Amino acid sequence: MKLHEMEKCAPSSDWNVLYWVIGTILMPIALPLALINIWQRFRAQNYRNQLPGKVVLITGASSGLGESLAHVFYRAGCKVILAARRVQELERVKKDLLALDVQPAYPPTVLALDLSELNSIPQFAKRVLEVYNQVDILINNGGISVRADVVSTAVDVDLKVMIVNYFGTVALTKALLPSMIKRKNGHICFISSVQGKFAIPQRAAYSASKHAMQAFADSLRAEMANKNIYVSCVSPSYIRTQLSMNALTGAGSSYGKMDETTAKGMSPDKLAERILQCILRKEPDVIVSDLQAKIAYYLRHILPSAYFWIMAKRALKLERAEKKKD
Numbered sequence: 001m002k003l004h005e006m007e008k009c010a011p012s013s014d015w016n017v018l019y020w021v022i023g024t025i026l027m028p029i030a031l032p033l034a035l036i037n038i039w040q041r042f043r044a045q046n047y048r049n050q051l052p053g054k055v056v057l058i059t060g061a062s063s064g065l066g067e068s069l070a071h072v073f074y075r076a077g078c079k080v081i082l083a084a085r086r087v088q089e090l091e092r093v094k095k096d097l098l099a100l101d102v103q104p105a106y107p108p109t110v111l112a113l114d115l116s117e118l119n120s121i122p123q124f125a126k127r128v129l130e131v132y133n134q135v136d137i138l139i140n141n142g143g144i145s146v147r148a149d150v151v152s153t154a155v156d157v158d159l160k161v162m163i164v165n166y167f168g169t170v171a172l173t174k175a176l177l178p179s180m181i182k183r184k185n186g187h188i189c190f191i192s193s194v195q196g197k198f199a200i201p202q203r204a205a206y207s208a209s210k211h212a213m214q215a216f217a218d219s220l221r222a223e224m225a226n227k228n229i230y231v232s233c234v235s236p237s238y239i240r241t242q243l244s245m246n247a248l249t250g251a252g253s254s255y256g257k258m259d260e261t262t263a264k265g266m267s268p269d270k271l272a273e274r275i276l277q278c279i280l281r282k283e284p285d286v287i288v289s290d291l292q293a294k295i296a297y298y299l300r301h302i303l304p305s306a307y308f309w310i311m312a313k314r315a316l317k318l319e320r321a322e323k324k325k326d
């Protein structure tokens with residue numbers, strides 16, 4: 001081959017720049033990330049083998065994501081304690097679990113819990129500890145939502161959402177923490193929401209409660225770092241559950257509708273499996289969402305003015321839709 005023909009085959013200077021960027025900038029970042037990922041997967045598999053016999057308390061286990069979490073941890077051989085207000089529904093979940101062919105299988109425990117009854121929570125925690133003397137994994141999942149704009153939301157509703165989602169969760173965490181600290185062992189997982197990362201119109205109370213939960217989790221994680229107690233905060237986008245059906249209106253009545261976004265949301269079973277992985281890998285902060293929510297999250301932090309503009313448009317659209325209905 002002649003020299004000028006060889007030159008034609010050689011990579012152009014544009015390609016050389018690209019190779020240089022990949023080799024010099026991207027590879028040193030991508031390679032350690034890939035190695036960390038492989039190491040985390042290996043570690044998760046090791047921890048998975050340690051799951052059988054672990055005591056897992058799941059709040060809000062009577063439906064939706066909590067029910068799926070109950071299945072995932074029960075199938076992993078854990079001793080699950082199911083808590084919520086509707087004991088009949090918890091008994092249904094327990095019956096479904098007992099029907100599974102799982103080894104080892106520990107009969108699930110059902111305990112009534114109302115997160116809005118803050119004074120009853122220390123007593124509830126005592127009953128929990130009486131069952132197995134310990135809680136290895138606490139999953140703070142129980143919660144409610146609201147569907148209303150700020151102006152038409154009664155302060156009582158703001159309070160209720162905050163008490164159930166935030167103060168009830170805080171009270172339960174605090175009631176169980178001393179036993180975890182004493183054993184120098186434990187994992188606390190908070191089920192937040194992408195709305196705990198950025199707020200959207202018509203969800204002020206809900207977003208505020210999840211933002212508070214995120215902040216509490218971040219502070220707690222730092223304080224527990226040298227005590228062998230791990231804190232994870234999981235922020236999912238829409239999940240296909242009864243959350244919108246069970247949501248409150250601004251006046252405090254039941255919203256009782258299945259939102260299109262919720263109906264098209266992710267599978268609670270798949271998310272529950274992802275949460276199990278998050279706990280196994282001891283991941284501190286996880287967003288599980290579609291691309292749209294991820295873009296909104298980054299916009300909120302990198303380009304807030306664009307995010308504010310989009311949210312203002314969305315608020316206007318929702319307001320017009322409400323007026324049309326009247």
Ligand SMILES: NC(=O)c1ccc[n+]([C@@H]2O[C@H](COP(=O)([O-])OP(=O)(O)OC[C@H]3O[C@@H](n4cnc5c(N)ncnc54)[C@H](OP(=O)(O)O)[C@@H]3O)[C@@H](O)[C@H]2O)c1
Pocket residue numbers: 059060061062063064065066083084085086087089113114115116140141142143144164191192193194235236237238239240241242243244246262265
């Ligand atoms: N669905 C979504 O799109 C979505 C998205 C992001 C995050 N999340 C979060 O995921 C978690 C689970 O919600 P979900 O989607 O599975 O909705 P869900 O089907 O309505 O489940 C909510 C659970 O919380 C329990 N709960 C409600 N109020 C309670 C109280 N006062 N005391 C104790 N338990 C209470 C309910 O049980 P009882 O009624 O029997 O008490 C139920 O088991 C919530 O924290 C929610 O904020 C949901």
